[in-house]
Amino acid sequence: MAQYEHLPIYRDAFKFLIYSETIVQHFARYHKYTHGTDLRDTAREVIKLIIRANNLSDKEQTLEELRVKIEELKVIIRICKEVKAFNNFHSFETSINQVTDISKQTEGWLKSVRKKRQGQNP
Numbered sequence: 001m002a003q004y005e006h007l008p009i010y011r012d013a014f015k016f017l018i019y020s021e022t023i024v025q026h027f028a029r030y031h032k033y034t035h036g037t038d039l040r041d042t043a044r045e046v047i048k049l050i051i052r053a054n055n056l057s058d059k060e061q062t063l064e065e066l067r068v069k070i071e072e073l074k075v076i077i078r079i080c081k082e083v084k085a086f087n088n089f090h091s092f093e094t095s096i097n098q099v100t101d102i103s104k105q106t107e108g109w110l111k112s113v114r115k116k117r118q119g120q121n122p
Contacts, residue, residue, distance in 0.1 A: 031085035
């Protein structure tokens with residue numbers, strides 16, 4: 001089984017997962033059990049997809065799934081902002097910035113995988 005703890009994308013996604021656990025604690029009860037649950041579950045799914053992609057020899061499909069899951073996470077964060085689930089703007093700002101960074105790393109990883117694949121198929 002491949003190691004994944006060394007991956008910057010894994011570390012950043014794990015950091016966001018822990019952060020989301022912290023901020024959801026401050027959501028109002030109604031938002032905590034609806035949007036908060038969705039936010040936390042999707043953050044965990046992102047971690048799982050990163051681990052899965054790292055363990056596969058053909059990573060492209062899983063990275064595409066990861067890309068979609070991250071977009072879902074961005075939408076959930078925006079919904080939380082619109083319904084005023086975050087207790088302050090800083091929580092929203094930190095969340096969206098962390099997820100955007102993870103998204104950029106995913107795009108870079110996907111680009112790298114595609115470049116390697118094209119190099120193997122002359």
